[in-house]
Amino acid sequence: MAILREADKDKMTVVEGSYAVAHAVKVCRPHVISAYPITPQTHIVEELSQFIADGEIPNCAYMNVESEFSALSALVGSAATGARCYSATTSQGLALMHEVLFNFSGLRLPMVMTIVNRALSAPINIWNDQQDSISQRDTGWIQLYAEDIQEASDMIAQAYKISEDKDVLLPAMVCMDGFILSHVYEPLVLLEEDLTNEYLKPYETNYKLDPKNPLSFGAFADPSSYTEFRYLQQQAMDKAINKVEEAADEFKELYGRYYGGVIDTYMTEDADIILCAMGSIIGTLRDVVDNLRSNGKKVGLLKVRAFRPFPAEAIKQAVSNTSVIVALDKNISIGLNEGALLTELKSILYNTNLNMPVIGFSIGHGGRDIPEKTIEDIVQKAENVIKSGISHESEFVDLREDLI
Amino acid sequence: MKELLSPGHTACPACCDTMIAKFTLRALGEDCIIISPTGCLEVTTSAFPTSSWNVPWIHSLFENAGAVASGIEAALKAMNKKEDTKVVVLAGDGGTLDIGIRSISGAFERGHDIIYICIDNEAYMNTGVQRSGATPFNATTTTSPSGKVSFGNPLPKKNMPAIMNAHGAPYVATATLAYPKDFMKKVKKAGSIEGPTYIHAHAPCTTGWGFDTSKTVEIGKLAVQTALWPLYEMENGTITSVKKVKNKKPVEEYLRMQKRFKHLFTKEGGEEEIAKIQKIADENIDIFGLQ
Amino acid sequence: MSITPGGICKPGTTISNKTGGWRNFRPIYDYDKCTKCKLCELLCPDMSVLEREDGYYDFDYDYCKGCGLCANECPVDAIEMILEEK
Numbered sequence: 037m038a039i040l041r042e043a044d045k046d047k048m049t050v051v052e053g054s055y056a057v058a059h060a061v062k063v064c065r066p067h068v069i070s071a072y073p074i075t076p077q078t079h080i081v082e083e084l085s086q087f088i089a090d091g092e093i094p095n096c097a098y099m100n101v102e103s104e105f106s107a108l109s110a111l112v113g114s115a116a117t118g119a120r121c122y123s124a125t126t127s128q129g130l131a132l133m134h135e136v137l138f139n140f141s142g143l144r145l146p147m148v149m150t151i152v153n154r155a156l157s158a159p160i161n162i163w164n165d166q167q168d169s170i171s172q173r174d175t176g177w178i179q180l181y182a183e184d185i186q187e188a189s190d191m192i193a194q195a196y197k198i199s200e201d202k203d204v205l206l207p208a209m210v211c212m213d214g215f216i217l218s219h220v221y222e223p224l225v226l227l228e229e230d231l232t233n234e235y236l237k238p239y240e241t242n243y244k245l246d247p248k249n250p251l252s253f254g255a256f257a258d259p260s261s262y263t264e265f266r267y268l269q270q271q272a273m274d275k276a277i278n279k280v281e282e283a284a285d286e287f288k289e290l291y292g293r294y295y296g297g298v299i300d301t302y303m304t305e306d307a308d309i310i311l312c313a314m315g316s317i318i319g320t321l322r323d324v325v326d327n328l329r330s331n332g333k334k335v336g337l338l339k340v341r342a343f344r345p346f347p348a349e350a351i352k353q354a355v356s357n358t359s360v361i362v363a364l365d366k367n368i369s370i371g372l373n374e375g376a377l378l379t380e381l382k383s384i385l386y387n388t389n390l391n392m393p394v395i396g397f398s399i400g401h402g403g404r405d406i407p408e409k410t411i412e413d414i415v416q417k418a419e420n421v422i423k424s425g426i427s428h429e430s431e432f433v434d435l436r437e438d439l440i
Numbered sequence: 441m442k443e444l445l446s447p448g449h450t451a452c453p454a455c456c457d458t459m460i461a462k463f464t465l466r467a468l469g470e471d472c473i474i475i476s477p478t479g480c481l482e483v484t485t486s487a488f489p490t491s492s493w494n495v496p497w498i499h500s501l502f503e504n505a506g507a508v509a510s511g512i513e514a515a516l517k518a519m520n521k522k523e524d525t526k527v528v529v530l531a532g533d534g535g536t537l538d539i540g541i542r543s544i545s546g547a548f549e550r551g552h553d554i555i556y557i558c559i560d561n562e563a564y565m566n567t568g569v570q571r572s573g574a575t576p577f578n579a580t581t582t583t584s585p586s587g588k589v590s591f592g593n594p595l596p597k598k599n600m601p602a603i604m605n606a607h608g609a610p611y612v613a614t615a616t617l618a619y620p621k622d623f624m625k626k627v628k629k630a631g632s633i634e635g636p637t638y639i640h641a642h643a644p645c646t647t648g649w650g651f652d653t654s655k656t657v658e659i660g661k662l663a664v665q666t667a668l669w670p671l672y673e674m675e676n677g678t679i680t681s682v683k684k685v686k687n688k689k690p691v692e693e694y695l696r697m698q699k700r701f702k703h704l705f706t707k708e709g710g711e712e713e714i715a716k717i718q719k720i721a722d723e724n725i726d727i728f729g730l731q
Numbered sequence: 732m733s734i735t736p737g738g739i740c741k742p743g744t745t746i747s748n749k750t751g752g753w754r755n756f757r758p759i760y761d762y763d764k765c766t767k768c769k770l771c772e773l774l775c776p777d778m779s780v781l782e783r784e785d786g787y788y789d790f791d792y793d794y795c796k797g798c799g800l801c802a803n804e805c806p807v808d809a810i811e812m813i814l815e816e817k
Contacts, residue, residue: 067518068511097514101507102546109504109543113475113511116498119519121511139501144737205736243739245496245512247471247525252491252740254482254499261488264734447778447791448745453753453798458776466773489732490747491740620773646798654799654812657774 047225053185053217054079060192060227067119070099070107074129076214077152104129108136115145118244127154127168141176146199147207154214155402163403164214170367178208179344181314186224188212194283203275213316273345298347300339307336309418313364324411348384363396396430449492451484454653456643467627472526475509477535478502480566506543513552533560533574537600548607548636555630561645569648573598586703604638613673616642618660650699662694667721670728685730754797756812764809771801
């Protein structure tokens, strides 16, 4: 259960989401930041460059690179040199980095990158959906999804802790919905520098490019050994599940703020219908759940906070007593007509004795607003499933008939 | 003297790439970090779990050597660890002037203190001798072969030193493995200059160009002596030194020794094509003042 | 061998791969002609020319691939390539 509202009001300030994230990065003491502009990430890298210009991030290089591909490639070099690295991107930029994402993870280098979720071209669209990061779910990056800007900011410190853990050593994406979180002003507590100095130790590694101890990075592995590299990456992801939990627990102890570990649940214990989603939509869903509960409907909310590693066990536990699970996806796999959350929920429940129906709604594409009424209608559809079974397993929501 | 590149690598006998790598390390010593993109040099020296490199070395992807080098240099400086350590890219022609041009352009524009050495064997050798932007006019490659209606690559060689000079690099030089002492002198000089420096090194490839392994250096010398490969240095935009060509040889002597130009001597119309190549050499004489 | 994080390799470990088996021809020195100019040692792409205490050189036949570069470039023709016979 998230303990969001217990933050110390005296320590709160009202800032833009991007500023909060940039501040959090500053306080985590990166050594190298690489920046390439793309809406809606630009405010983060702009704020960071102002911090650098004002000398507020010591021992840190800020590189204005010539493309997102180079933004991440440069950090391959920096991370291999033993530096703590940060970048931010979205949509087209993340897509351009696709090759480097695999490379970064395969080289088992840690870093944190904020993904300010935005729809992918074509058609070109700068507003929020989660297709960009979801499309990279095979790359071996940890993916965490933030519910509000407090979480997006706090997640930076947690993500570094998880990523740099010696048992993990996988790079991490902190995902926050574009415009909805990046450009909005909310009251929050800026990540505290003194607490972060305690929470997050400097990054240290024996595996780095150092003339005093030469090592070779990026060997080629032929069929006789490649499989084992992939296996160990998967193992590292498995270990990351506990590390996500530990990082969140330790954060709660030190800072007093908590939003869940790999998942968070709200009123799921006795729920007939559990809504399952990631990102800022959680805020809307909490309100909808409260409304519906006050009208006697037993609805609950499952927030998937870590999408990679996918928290199969935690989810199975959370949904074990419910009658229908509803996945809300701000993404879709064209050709399968399902969003990733729907597909992966179904897959972890199959081959188990949990056989409640799972339905999915593809929602919020290209930044389309999600009013509470839409969710209430979805809940109505879920109720129908309980009564009469599944009629549509996966569908688009709020389709404008006048356009088609 | 410690050998900085170990034997046991799987490069072809008389491999031009390994020779350039060896000379580079001889010139720089232990205090360097090498970045290689995907290519012959990388593949033959880094088969897991072995590595030929006795200095720190990293391979990331094919097209990002310039960016990776930038990140290493920036990290070393940020962490106050750079000191005299040289950050050096050893990249092939494809990985530099085709797919890698974005990365190198950005690295030079930002002015990182790196040495970028392009090992120019004039084709994508590692994947089987395909045409690159550095493939010279009329050369046969597997994607620009000579045939009934073709004399091979119909396009001119991309002038990469001029491009890097246009980036405002403080030092740009051409070199060749055939004159190793000259090459090593240029590498040392590049290392002594602050900022991004570029050396474009000719690397005759026995397998890709089709000549006997023992002739690697001999052919490299002919390239210089026919004025097809001018040796010069540019500092801050102007040519400051040129290796003059005494007793210039006709381009036939160079072309005749390589299978990739054999069709110019057997196909009808080949003589006119050789004359075009001679013209390129003659123009080099004028442009660079080689005589 | 076991998997290292990201496939990191220790330096100089290709020496476990003895490429001498690639040869068709092997180089041999005529030390009477050799002027110790060091060109063969400099050029060898396989680091298979090793300096001796007396300033002359030996070939490292464990790695020499028999490319013949040294023989072709020796300014005094002090190196001959002879057919490798097993």
